[in-house]
Each structure stands twice: as structure tokens, then as C-alpha cells.
Amino acid sequence: MANNLNIEIAPLSRVEGHGDLIINVKDKKIEKLIFRIPESPRFFEAMLVGRKYDEPSHITSRICGICSVAHTCASIKATEKALDVKPSKQTIKLRKLIYHHENVQSNVLHVYFLAAPDFFGVGSVIPLAETHREIVNIALRTKKMANDMVRIIGGRAVHPIRTVVGGFTKLPTEEEMIKMKEMLKLCYTDLEKSLEVLKTLDIPDFKRETEYISISDPVDYALYDGKIKSTDGWEIDDQNYLDKINEKVVQHSTAKHCWASRDAFMVGALARFNNNHDKLTDNAKKYAEELGLKAPCYNTFMNNIAQFVEIVHSVDDSIKLIDEILEEGLDEDKAMAEIKSKAGRGVGVVEAPRGLLIHDYTYNDKGRVEKANLIIPTGMNYANIEKDMHALVPSIIDKSEDEIRLACEMLIRAYDPCVSCSTHFLKVKLINR
């Protein structure tokens, strides 16, 4: 490998959205490295102004097709907090259930469709359908199961309809609950087969310790609700996120950059695992162990493995949730809580598949949004992605240009960046000087 580097990949594919990575290397030293997000900003904070309390969850769902349930739930939680609406326990359980399956759907999409082709040395899932038909079929089956779960509970796989402020416009039937449990049980054979395949993958050896932030709960492996927790030793109430999470506009990106205790932090499956691994089901813990995922894990590439472990956890925990809901009996009277419009501010924090997601709304006394602030997981990761690249590139500088290019792409892809959320696509450019 020459001392100077000139690689251009445009666009980087198999990520959701649009961006550039620009790296200038001279005499084996990085002169310039920026992860640029040039994609179109959406202005959701402006779109929300003046909207009535029942609209923000429908509007913000459209921030991202892949994690529309997460945006819907963060939005609903913010509004319920602001208007002092108290959803029933049944509602919370059903939200946790639908939430699991957006996470499963998204993690399957990323692990099998977007990340796996790199490990098999191909450009997409299409050739894998020829060479590794069974694993592709497993992915399609698991993804369909998760989407069907979201369809049954939410009325639609992308942009759910029934999940609204106060509860659900329509409940699943008892028969549907039983059917969902059967669907979940059928997953285990496929998960075991996937485990055997994942064990054979050669995960790059890379280590860079950083701050990992996620929500956390004393009992649950928190996805839907919890306090905000950092591996740097702090924990805060979600309403006070501004005490720790900072945001700034940077010139090379339409997505804002974030920092907390240090100059960058990581969110997502690996951050959740590092903070909450002890809350995983025993079965999920067993999968983690077999795949060599152990907390604290500082290898960003292992985010893919953490995502798979979460799929196992979500399947296990869903069966438990369904049993509880069935035992208590579905109650139409608990489907919707009472809503009265009033002035107030509320913050909704959830774990989107890609990490911590924050919606913060202020309502006026007519129940219309006066001010909205949204902080998106991929946006939180950008600064950390740049830090990782600074660590990765020098360590592989002696490899071939193609190898460096692939490693950079894989590292960014490991974050499962969703640029639509943070604004939007990905190109990698390594520029020679």
C-alpha cells in the first residue's frame, strides 16, 4: 500500500440514507477525515408547529419507514407526558410487544440483508439467494413474522395506524394473540440455524472504547421505556435529557452532531447490550455467549451480533408478554385513556433499533405544538463514527486499497446508520493528496 490513499466509493450502499466519508491520507497520516451528510433536511421540527396533539405521531412516523414504530412511540410518550395522559398497563404491554417486532424486523433487515453480504464477499442479498438460499429464506421468514406482528397490533407494518396518544384505536383479538404466540414459537429453529452461520463469520478485530448511552430499566431490557444511562457512570431521568445530551450544527452535515460526557458517544444495540446485558433472557444470554459477545464490548463490528442477540431476546420476551396479556384478558375499556388538551411540555425517550431516540414537545393550551425538538440516534452516532474511522484507518493502512475501502464501509454499516432519520445517504470517498 502506498503512503498516500485515493479511494472513492460513491455511494456507499446498503445503508438507509445518503452520506459521504472523506479521508485524506498523506505519508500514512490522516490529514482530514469527515463523515459528511449532504442529504436533504426534512424540517420536522417546523412541520410540527401548530399541529394538534393527535397528529405529531402520524407526522413523525414519516421520519423513518424502518423505525416508524419507534418514532410513533417516542412521539406518543412525549405528548402523553405533556398532556398528563395515563395509558393503561395493557396499552404499555401491547406497545412493548409491537416495539419488539419493529426491532426484530429492523435487526433482521440489517444483519441478514445489509451487513451479511460483506461477510460472504458479495454486493447484495440477491447473489446470496443463489449461494445461501436457506439463510436468505430464514431471513425472509423471520422478517415476515416480525412484520406480521406489527401488522396485527398496529394495523400496518410501516407507519402503524392503531398506536395513538392514549392507547390503541383497535385491539388485537384473543385469537390473534394466540396466533402471534404460535408464530413466535416457530422462529426458534431458524434462530438456531442462524446462530450456526453467524458463528462462522469472521468479525473484524477492532477495539475503541467510547461512551455508550442507552435507556435502562431495573427489570426490562429497556426498549420502550427507562432512564437514560451511560457507561461513563451517570443515569438521568428521561425528561432531563438536556442535562447531558448536547447537539450542534456542523458545516459538513445536515444532521447535527451530539456529545455527552466526552466528545462523542455510541448508541444502538451494542450500547444497549453494554448497559443492560444482565436483563436479557437466559436464552438470549446463551446466544451472546456462543457468539463471543461479552460486556463491556468495545468492538463496533459486534453491533451486528448484538442486534442478533436482541432478536432472540425479543422473541422470548414477546411470548412472555402475550402470556401475561392473555392471562389478564384483553379489555376494550382499557384500550384508550382519557385525553384533555392542556399546555405543557413532555419528553418521550425510547430505544429505536439504531439507538436512543428523543422527542420533546411543548404544547399550548389549545393542545397545539408550539415547539418541538427531535434527537435521532444516527445523528448521535455521527461524531463517534468519525472517531472510529480515525482509529481504524491507521491500523489497516498497510492493507490493499480494496481491503481498506471494504473495512471502512463495513464499519459505517455496522452502525446500521439510518440517514433518513437523521436527515438522509452514504458515499465513501478516500481522497488522495
Added chain:
Amino acid sequence: MSKPKVGVFGFTGCGGCQLEILNLEDQLLDLLNAVEIVHFTEAVTEHSDTYEIALVEGSVTTKHGVERIKKIGDIAKIIIAIGACAVSGGLNCLKNLYGLEKAKDLVYGDKKDWIDSIEVKPIDEYVKVDYYARGCPPNRFEIVDIVRSLIVGRKPEIPNYPVCIECKRNGNTCVFELGITCLGPISRAGCNSRCPNSVSGCEACRGVIDDPNVNAQKDLLAEYGLTVEDILQEFNLYNACKGKTIEKNKNNQ
């Protein structure tokens, strides 16, 4: 016959329409066998600028986007707009309603000059669109039907009747009965009335039927003391750009 070369392109939107294509789980591998995907950045690394059919998601909201959509218009023989953002500008048009400069001030403050953002427009403001797969998200089976129709050389059937027809067929209680405002009487069917099926009002994500004054469910609206005009007022969530077009047409008449 050789397989048609297909490109899937994303503009400003949520990526949900492309996801709906991937959500065709049972039919995905068959679909991939029937066409040759040459460009699909969300799912495939390889890409080419030679394609006959372009599936376009998202609205045009940047200067760079204008150049990209025009290039696609030059290459593709057939353009299919998928999803409300591409078809009508969709929810993105709320930015226009708020005011472009005001929105930039609010979100990016004194750094707003760094941002490339123009008035939101649907793609047919820049290129000729041959077929529209409407909705937010679009009906994935309708996308397949349009592509299949193209392959076998027949015209895809896109409904031009209100959502009420599908809703009645599904045996739903009319949500007006429950005090919920519903745009079903003027909105284009083809979604199998999925929102009313979930006891929610239709939000007209598939846009309005052609000539709503002739084709709307006026009787039903009258029953609840509403007119087509009243309900068009509610029509801005997914159709703020087209809503303006409707206004424009009315003013010109």
C-alpha cells in the same frame, strides 16, 4: 424476452416505500427473478446508469435533487412514482406550508446558509411520470401489479373511486358514527381502507379521486352535515403541495 432493467431511487422521504418492496417477503425472490435490479442503493452495492424502468421514492427538496431527477428522466423509458412523497410531495410539503426560510431559521438558526433546501415538489413537476403507486406507505402489492403489468404489456388498474367503497365492502362501522373525521369519501381507494379498518379516519395519503365533486360520497357527507369543500380543508397532511394545486385550479375556473 430479456428481463427489464430496473432502478430504484430514493429522494427526500423516509425510505418506507423501498422498505415496502423488501417487505414483499413471499414474492421478493420471484420479483427479483422477473426483473434485473441494476440500481437499488438501499439494498444493493452494484449500480448502473442503464435502466428502462425507474421506481422513484421521495420528493424533490434540494437543488441537487433537481439534477438527479432530471437525469433519471433522461435515462428511464418508464417512471413509476412510489409513495405519497414522490406522487404529491406528501408530508414533506408541510415545510412549504410553514415557510421555507422560516423553517431554515427554526432548525438551523444562523447556520442555515450551509443547508441546500428548496421548495418541496412532487417528481412530476420535473419529469413525466407514467404510473403512480400512491399512499403512505404505498400498497406493496400495487407496486408489484404495476411492474407485472408492464412486463406482460397490460395497463395496471388503479382505482378511481373513494375509500368508502372498500370500507363498506369490509363491513366496517363508518368512523363518522364514532365522531372521527374521515377523508374516505373523497380519497382514492386502493389501500383496502386500511385506516378505517383500524377504527381511524382516512388521511387521504393516496390523494383525492379525480373530480371529487362528481365522484365523492356526497350522500354520506351530507348525512354528517359536511360538504366536499369542508372536507378538502382537512386535506393537507399528505397533500399540501397538491392541495395548493387544487386551490390553484379552483381559482382559475
